[in-house]
Amino acid sequence: MSLLDRLPPAERERLREAGPKTRERPRLAVLTDRRTFTDDMLFERKLDGVRVVALRDGDRLRLLSRTGKVPNYTYPEDVEAGRVSVLRYLFDLLRLDGRRTTALPLRTRKSLLRDALDFRTPLRYTPHRVGRRLPADACGRGREGLIAERADGRSVHHRSTDRLKLKCAAGQELVVGGFTEPAGSRVGFGALLVGRYEGERLRYAGKVGTGCDPDTLEGLRARLARLARLARLARLEQDRSPFADEVRERAVHWVRPRPAAQIAFTEWTGAGRLRHPRHLGLRDDKRPTDVIRERGTP
Numbered sequence: 349m350s351l352l353d354r355l356p357p358a359e360r361e362r363l364r365e366a367g368p369k370t371r372e373r374p375r376l377a378v379l380t381d382r383r384t385f386t387d388d389m390l391f392e393r394k395l396d397g398v399r400v401v402a403l404r405d406g407d408r409l410r411l412l413s414r415t416g417k418v419p420n421y422t423y424p425e426d427v428e429a430g431r432v433s434v435l436r437y438l439f440d441l442l443r444l445d446g447r448r449t450t451a452l453p454l455r456t457r458k459s460l461l462r463d464a465l466d467f468r469t470p471l472r473y474t475p476h477r478v479g480r481r482l483p484a485d486a487c488g489r490g491r492e493g494l495i496a497e498r499a500d501g502r503s504v505h506h507r508s509t510d511r512l513k514l515k516c517a518a519g520q521e522l523v524v525g526g527f528t529e530p531a532g533s534r535v536g537f538g539a540l541l542v543g544r545y546e547g548e549r550l551r552y553a554g555k556v557g558t559g560c561d562p563d564t565l566e567g568l569r570a571r572l573a574r575l576a577r578l579a580r581l582a583r584l585e586q587d588r589s590p591f592a593d594e595v596r597e598r599a600v601h602w603v604r605p606r607p608a609a610q611i612a613f614t615e616w617t618g619a620g621r622l623r624h625p626r627h628l629g630l631r632d633d634k635r636p637t638d639v640i641r642e643r644g645t646p
Contacts, residue, residue, distance in 0.1 A: 350445045351460055355452075362451035372442040372450070373505050374399040374414045377495060377513040379520075381644035385480045388500060390454060392476045394493040394513055395437055396610075398633055402436070413633035438465070439474035442503060450503040457503070487516035519612040520544075520642045521634055522553055522622075525590045529599040540609055540627060541595060544641050549592040550605055551620060559612075559627035605636045616641070 352363060403410045441461035442450055449457050458476065467473045478499055486494050493515040501510040523545070528538035539557035543550045589595055590605045610628040617623055620641075 351463055352445060352447060352449075355456070359452055359456060363447040363449065364451065366443045366446055366448045370443075370448065372401050372403075372448075374401060375440065375503055375511050376414075376505075376507040377511045378507050378509050379642045379644050380496075380509075380512040380514060382496075382512065382514070383482060385482075385496060387480050388478070388498055389480060390458075390476050390478050390497050390499040391482065391486075392439060392474050392495045392497075393491060394495050394515070395474075396492050396628070397437070398631055400633075401442070402438075435470050435472050437472045437474045438467075440503065452502070453500040454497055454503070455499040482514075486514070491516055492519070493517075517612060518615055519610065519628070521608040521631065521639050522611050523550060523605045523636045523639045524603060524607050524609050524630075525550055525552070525605050526595070526597075526600050526602045528555070528597055529601070537601075538599075539597075541591075541597065541600065542609055542611060542622075542625075543591055543593075543605075544639050545637050546592075546640070548637075550590050550636075552591040552593040552595050553620065554622040554625055555597065556609070556611055556622070556625040556627045558625065607631070608634050608636065608639055 352360065355363075398413070400411045400413055403412065438461060439458070440454070441457045441464065442448065444460060444464060449460065452460075455478075462473055465471060465473075482494065493513060496512045496514060498510045501508075504510075522542035524540050525543050526541035528541070530538045539555040541552070541555050543552045545551070584603045584606065586602050586604055589600075589602050607630050609630055611622065611625050612628055613622040613625040615623050
C-alpha cells in the first residue's frame with residue numbers, strides 16, 4: 349500500500365502522473381526583512397550548502413542541481429556521501445511512487461517525506477516549527493538564518509513570497525569576474541573580484557580576500573580551472589575586464605563570469621560595494637545572469 353493511498357480524497361485528487369520528462373526543481377526563496385507572520389507559517393533552519401534534487405529509482409540515485417545539471421564532478425562528495433562526512437538534509441518531497449506531489453500542501457509533503465524514508469546517516473530530516481512567532485534561537489549558535497513558508501503552500505518553480513528567507517547576517521552569491529595574484533606568503537590568489545548583474549551588465553561589488561586558509565586558496569584556483577573544463581571553455585581567463593565599472597586593481601587575471609561565490613558581508617555601501625566581505629565557498633548551481641543584488645521584501 350502506498351503512502352499516497354492514506355491521503356484524504358481531496359488531496360489525492362491533486363496528484364498527477366510524473367512522466368519521464370517531468371523535471372523537478374528546488375523551490376526558490378525571496379529575501380525578506382519581515383519579522384511578523386500569520387499563524388500558518390512553517391519555519392526551518394536555513395542551511396549553508398548546495399540544494400539538489402535527488403531522484404531515486406530502486407537502487408539507482410541521480411542528483412540534479414537547480415539548473416538541471418548533474419553535479420557529480422563538481423561535488424563528488426555529495427554523490428558518494430557514504431564515503432565521506434557529508435550530510436544530506438531533506439526538506440521537501442516532489443514526487444512519490446510515480447506521482448507528482450507538488451500540488452499538495454507543504455505540511456502534507458513533509459509528512460510523506462518523514463514516513464517515506466529511513467533517516468539514517470547521511471540522511472537527515474529537516475525539522476520545522478509552525479506558528480506566527482520566530483523561534484527564540486533563530487539566530488543563535490552561529491546560524492545563517494531561517495526559511496519561512498506557508499504550511500498549506502504548493503511547490504512552484506518560480507520565486508514566490510510563499511517561501512521567504514530571513515538572514516541573520518548579510519550575504520548572497522556573487523559572480524567571480526577576476527582574481528589578483530597572491531603577495532608575500534599567500535598562495536593561490538590574492539583576492540576574488542566579484543559582482544552582480546543589472547540587466548546584461550556585470551556591476552563590480554568589490555574584492556574578497558578574507559575567509560580562505562592556504563589549502564582553500566590553492567583549492568579554489570584549481571577549482572576555477574576545473575569549472576572551466578566542465579563548461580568546455582579552452583581558457584577561463586580573458587584579456588578584458590567583464591565588469592561594466594572601472595576596477596582599479598593591479599596584477600589582475602580577468603575571467604569569464606561563470607562561477608559564483610557565496611559571500612558574507614556586513615552591508616552594501618552607498619556606492620554598491622560590499623563592506624567587510626568574507627568568502628564562504630564557490631558554487632556553480634546558479635546561472636551567472638541570475639545573480640542580482642538581493643533586497644529584502646517588506
